[in-house]
Amino acid sequence: MKGLSVSKAVTALMLAGLVLLPLYSQLSGNIFILTLFTRIIILALAAASLNLIMGFGGMMSFGHAAYLGIGGYAVGMLAQEGIGSGFIQFPVALAASAIYALVIGALSLRTRGVYFIMITLAFAQMAYYVASGLARYGGDDGLTIYNRSDFSGLVNLGNRVQFYYLCLACLFGVIFLIWRIVNSRFGLVVQGLRSNEQRMQAIGFPAKRYQLVCFVISGTMCGLAGALLANNTDFVSPAVMYWTRSGDLMVMVILGGMGTLFGPIMGAVVFLLLEEFLSQITEYWALIMGPLLLLIVLFGRGGIMGVLGRAGRG
């Protein structure tokens, strides 16, 4: 039980830190840290959504960044066409992501293992090239968003602190949903399928439809992250969908601890902070980051959450 309390304490500390960060930023006048953490929170949301299918569902999707692009382009393209209302942009972003997930999932889930990884990667790369070809919306160069989503006074996305808290609320909301889902009937079936698909079929569960629904839920959640990310950068480009970005998301999940509720947040915070500070020290930061991640994956089974759990047990 003590092991649980160590990881719980660290998690609580981290969450409290995230909630209080704008206060610190305001007191210290450090605006940069607020911008940085807004990005971290958005990508933590994306990692959490990936964790739902990868950690709990056992579906190794290597194309999750596609939803960041789809959510982002939904916002950007609508803004470009003069539809600035967030009440339209965000639902469209979620719906587009859901539809993409439904189609991709229906096709990809016919395969297993390595093939599933490769096919999800292939679809994401297709999305990347489609976005590159959208000449009207900037093509390769991407699309600048001149006005952030307008929620008619409800929240002002132009205000750094308000936007930060909107992102944080979205993250907590998604974590709450995932928590409910993984303990629900549906969640137990999905986790059972990860554990032993043959057994689940034998006791009467058709595997694919549960996995597909899970895939769609996850994609929709990540589409939300995409819509937020586009607002954060005032810009969306095919680069957000590139396969290395999907890889980053996977690393965050594995680093934090697959199949744990708060692991992806932990992973995103550590990964992106490392990236930020190492890249300040040296241009060749990836040379340090790579081996570091290797060590964590090799020796820290279960990611950071796993290590914290064991540390507590002694």
Next chain:
Amino acid sequence: MAEPLLRVEKLVRRFGGIIATDNVSLDVASGELHAIIGPNGAGKTTLISQLTGHLAPHSGSVLLAGRDITYLPAYRRCALGLARSFQITSLLLDFTAADNVALAAQAHAGTSFRFFANARKERSLRDAAHAALDRVGLGHRADVVVNRLSHGERRELELAVALASKPKLLLLDEPMAGLGVTESQRMVKLLQELRKEVSIVLVEHDMPAVFALADRITVLVYGRVIASGDPAAIRANEDVKRAYLGDQHVVTHHG
């Protein structure tokens, strides 16, 4: 004669040039414990796999209570009342014993597209799980993760999982496999209890157990049925003795 619960008609399954199931026909009456025996490589597991839907036959048919299930997927057969245990234990290793059984109960109690309520707090599912665990003598191990259960306990858990779906017919693929002497005896006792409630098809190597339990025995050799009848008839059958029983003394001396 009343309609048999399970009817297998002229089932054929080939692997390349080998005929693993060669025109197999058999009936299992309601309430019967029907054993399928045969030497290694006789095609017992191939036959069972076709009954459970993990393998499709090349021809022939399988009927459950008069309904053709030959080409139904495994999960649909289960919904119709066919449950199985696996020869090599197949459980959700990172779930507790109770979770394993509760999921089987859940599969037969309404939709599982429920996303919000905590399934582990559903009284009816938990009660069903504990009832099935008590039934096989695992009640005290309900909250143990399967990884930490002994082999014998896992075999019993397999049974509990199968029972939780309230099947009409239980297909048991070598439930004694790998069990020690005392564990085997416990399993035989357990099956003797269960057979009062549910029809069973039992594939088993353990001859004393088979002859102690079965109402009828079908003997399979090289994919073919060479004999079918009650234990006494099988024991006396010359073909069976010749083809199958290098260990005929086992049959004549036990049971």
